[in-house]
Amino acid sequence: MTKFSDLNLDPKVLKAIEDAGYESPTPIQAGAIPPALLGQDVLGIAQTGTGKTASFTLPMITLLGKGRARARMPRSLVLCPTRELAAQVAENFDTYTKYHTKLTKALLIGGVSFKEQDRLIDKGVDVLIATPGRLLDHVERGKLLLTGVQVMVVDEADRMLDMGFIPDIERIFSLTPFTRQTLFFSATMAPEIERITNTFLSNPARIEVARQATSSENIEQVVMMFKASRKDREGTEKRKALRMLIDNEGEKCTNAIIFCNRKMDVDTVAKSLKKYGYDAAPIHGDLDQSQRTKTLDAFRDGSLRFLIASDVAARGLDVPAVSHVFNYDVPSHAEDYVHRIGRTGRAGRDGKAMMICVPRDEKNFDAIEKLIQKTVTRIDNPLAGKEDPAKDVQAVEAKPDHEEKPKRTRSRSRKSAPKEDVVVVVEAPAEAVEMKKEPAAPEVQKPAPKENRGRGGRGRGNDNKVVGLGDHLPGFIAMSFEERSEN
DNA sequence: AAAAAAG
CATH class of the missing domain: 3.40.50.300 (P-loop containing nucleotide triphosphate hydrolases)
Structure with missing residues (x-):
């Protein structure tokens, strides 16, 4: 079985993974991390609970480990549909940047004051984790330039679609350099999602997590x-x-x-x-x-x-x-x-x-x-x-x-x-x-x-063995769009 | 029909 140590991740990231108590990547991690580390675009078709978050945070930290951020020009960007999910991704970064004391991040979500967010952006951040509305707000106020973004992640794209965020996402894409690397995650490939990926991803490595044979029997x-x-x-x-x-x-x-x-x-x-x-x-x-x-x-x-x-x-x-x-x-x-x-x-x-x-x-x-x-x-x-x-x-x-x-x-x-x-x-x-x-x-x-x-305590310390960073995937959730509409 | 996200 693949181990994290086989994946060419930064040793400091590996150490943090080990500290968190993980050894083996989940399927989405094993599939997405290698192409991501090579700078390739990734199209991940996976539900939450498959260890998806770490499949982009780990390679991002590895890639960003070299170099430093410039003021108002973040080097990477993660877009999430809800504030809570954005906060969760931010926590994931904290867990795995444990030994990257110089990597900085900012969480740009609505409902909280601009002040602290502005301060961090001004200082320069490596990773920006954001919900679309607040991110665009910062851009419109001229506080933020996305021209330095080398890696962009879209998480839960199908939910973004449900929530009417697709125009915002397209706009954000257009504000980033087209040379960027894009990691794109969606649970399903609805036609509209397909269209977006065709437009904004170039020759992506496509990783689809295997569907479980049974439907969440637990x-x-x-x-x-x-x-x-x-x-x-x-x-x-x-x-x-x-x-x-x-x-x-x-x-x-x-x-x-x-x-x-x-x-x-x-x-x-x-x-x-x-x-x-x-x-x-x-x-x-x-x-x-x-x-x-x-x-x-x-x-x-x-x-x-x-x-x-x-x-x-x-x-x-x-x-x-x-x-x-x-x-x-x-x-x-x-x-x-x-x-x-x-x-x-x-x-x-x-x-x-x-x-x-x-x-x-x-x-x-x-x-x-x-x-x-x-x-x-x-x-x-x-x-x-x-x-x-x-x-x-x-x-x-x-x-x-x-x-x-x-x-x-x-x-x-x-x-x-x-x-x-x-x-x-x-x-x-x-x-x-x-x-x-x-x-x-x-x-x-x-x-x-x-x-x-x-964080990192997931699935440890009880009888249930958990492999990798992820959780159990309810099987029927992984059905493709077509499969579901057949019913 | 409602929820979410910018206020």
């Missing part, structure tokens, strides 16, 4: 078919259903991302969970960047248990140990489902994805099953048979805010109360039996914060 997937007793109670009852799903998982649910389709629902669900004593916080694009960063950091380091999120967190976010993903809403694009549940079961771990599906979402749900080519285990809504399911919901919700602390204990005690029996009735007998409420553990405590949450 993620157990269930769906609760849910119908509110009355339309105006849907929100309340759905939130109750969510709490039941969470409580039923007990300690197996060490932490979770809960996805909603709308920002408003993200706020509502987060607020509701907090009220019920769950350790929860929201993240979406309307929140302050400082808030977003703080929340994500807390979730990463294990001090926040539930992250309630819009699709801003659906793709690419790398939190090594997320035990559960809850889809409070069925995503309206089947592909988003794949991205969302891909936040769990990472680095070879097991994960569980649970979704609530209301009647009007059934069409979207069908599309999801079609895409993943798999039947998702149904669980019934245990509230459905009740005479007045909303009654006890409202009784609790009407209560004043509860004390913060014994959330786990509380949910347990509620569960053990006869009135609140929340045994989940299971349709599919075989696999889903474990969904039934288990006898309460004698002593319930908050799950200990995980070790090895930090």
Whole structure:
């Protein structure tokens, strides 16, 4: 098997890789690093979670190791679709420039002050990591010249396309010298992406990560078919259903991302969970960047248990140990489902994805099953048979805010109360039996914060062996565009 | 139909 040490990387980069505890590159790394080091353009067709980031940061650091940056003229540029992803790439650079103390970088993202960014640009940076809007903002203010860019990376190009960034990307391409080296990554090759690569890449080495034979078997997937007793109670009852799903998982649910389709629902669900004593916080694009960063950091380091999120967190976010993903809403694009549940079961771990599906979402749900080519285990809504399911919901919700602390204990005690029996009735007998409420553990405590949450700690220190820098790739995600549209 | 990104 290939080792990093076979790849002609700068010894100082190799040392940093070793420190981070990695030996063997993932397929995308093994494929992309050699041509990148030779100065060739690279077209990488790979999803997040394949070790994609390091497949460009490692050769970039090696190439940039020689030479020095000039003021206002960065030598390389990485474009990312969201601020969080940009920040994640920046962290990746930090990890592997450990022994390149002279290499400088700047993170140019929106929502934060220009001041620090301007200062860094003026001093001269080797690596610029940016979201398109803020980057162009700097350019327009005459603070930044892209004529010195030797290496340009476009990450998550298909998501850029989804978000309408393609004109910006084209514009940024046109501001850089055409002699630059381009490393371009996309999960799929949509026609528009194909066009861009034909225009801006020259004779690229094309690396496509092998599709996994099976579809993310380490993620157990269930769906609760849910119908509110009355339309105006849907929100309340759905939130109750969510709490039941969470409580039923007990300690197996060490932490979770809960996805909603709308920002408003993200706020509502987060607020509701907090009220019920769950350790929860929201993240979406309307929140302050400082808030977003703080929340994500807390979730990463294990001090926040539930992250309630819009699709801003659906793709690419790398939190090594997320035990559960809850889809409070069925995503309206089947592909988003794949991205969302891909936040769990990472680095070879097991994960569980649970979704609530209301009647009007059934069409979207069908599309999801079609895409993943798999039947998702149904669980019934245990509230459905009740005479007045909303009654006890409202009784609790009407209560004043509860004390913060014994959330786990509380949910347990509620569960053990006869009135609140929340045994989940299971349709599919075989696999889903474990969904039934288990006898309460004698002593319930908050799950200990995980070790090895930090950078480079991915997949280490547990039983699961992880190869390379990357994580597990849910197999069906790697289907080509054509393959998917065939269905 | 909504989210994201520049304000």
